[in-house]
Amino acid sequence: MSAHLLILASAVIVFALGTLHLIYTFTTRKFHPHDPTLAQHMQQVAPRITRETSMWRAWIGFNASHSLGAMLFGLVFGELAMVHGAMLLGDPFLLSAGGLFLASLLVLARRYWFKIPLIGIALALVLYLTGASLALS
Template structure:
């Protein structure tokens, strides 16, 4: 039961971050540049790979898809922990995929983001790892 709670907490943190990030992507000024001229420039310049979009549209798309990844992680791992804990905690594949995803988010946060998402994702990762440890200890006792 403790393992499930820790996993749901880990997933819930990701889900919450993803939802807020998605809202901030399309509403309000929080993910816009402080310098309005930069947004104008990004709206006028295409990336090298194609002329079919602008850097600003890419910025919005990258932020939205990043949010969707966090939301998907939160929904899938939260659902698996609460409804199919046996499957989740006995699947090395699922546990490693989740660990790699959260580990990757921690690295991205450390390299490219700021302290609040780094702290939040680190807490999520700690809960995730603790849930695995608790579930493994429980399995060994059985």
């Protein structure tokens, strides 16, 4: 498989994870706590930084912005891989930035998330690094 297709596959995985996360955030209760009183309490308590929001609204916003970041990575690196493959594969800065982003997500997934995103991000990182290695060799 060619380098740009490996990076494209990586971008598709991250985009899919971000899209699914966004859908889950706004259309399901998958990110709600099992204890309904915790959700109620989060809706009533503000974070120390401001009283203009609640912990619940911040939680929803963090989940949504997290999703959008993953989707943006998928769109940008997918576009670069499909349409501007020579530019992407010839630019060590872009290749490094994408790899560092995915490696950072992997650290977060390992430390704070659960098995499904960890596996997805690990697969995306392996595909990405394999594509980048082919491009740089």
